[in-house]
């Protein structure tokens with residue numbers, strides 16, 4: 677499996693993503709309205725899922741990722757875990773109380789999904 681990984685194209689954008697991640701993700705900042713901060717985190721998580729799980733994107737009717745195989749990114753196992761932990765840490769900064777009622781639900785769903793990913797990965801280790 678390892679040897680075949682070298683043959684698969686990894687988009688430049690992916691390295692940019694990894695780079696920005698390694699140099700502190702910092703998607704949200706102090707003073708950002710809670711609803712806006714939540715929107716930034718939710719959008720990032722959605723884009724991340726489409727990038728990491730192209731087969732999911734296809735299921736969702738988004739075909740930009742059809743040519744990529746999910747398996748190539750299994751080598752990024754640790755990065756996935758780190759990403760989810762970082763996003764969860766950022767979500768914890770968002771003041772849930774000041775979110776709109778609808779966004780409080782979104783907040784819970786996002787948090788639940790991140791915890792599911794994180795615990796799923798920790799089981800495999």
Ligand SMILES: *[C@@H]1O[C@H](CO)[C@@H](O)[C@H](O)[C@H]1NC(C)=O
Pocket residue numbers: 771772773774
């Ligand atoms: C969170 O938001 C609520 C409502 O806007 C506010 O009363 C509270 O002080 C905020 N908490 C923090 C820790 O900023």
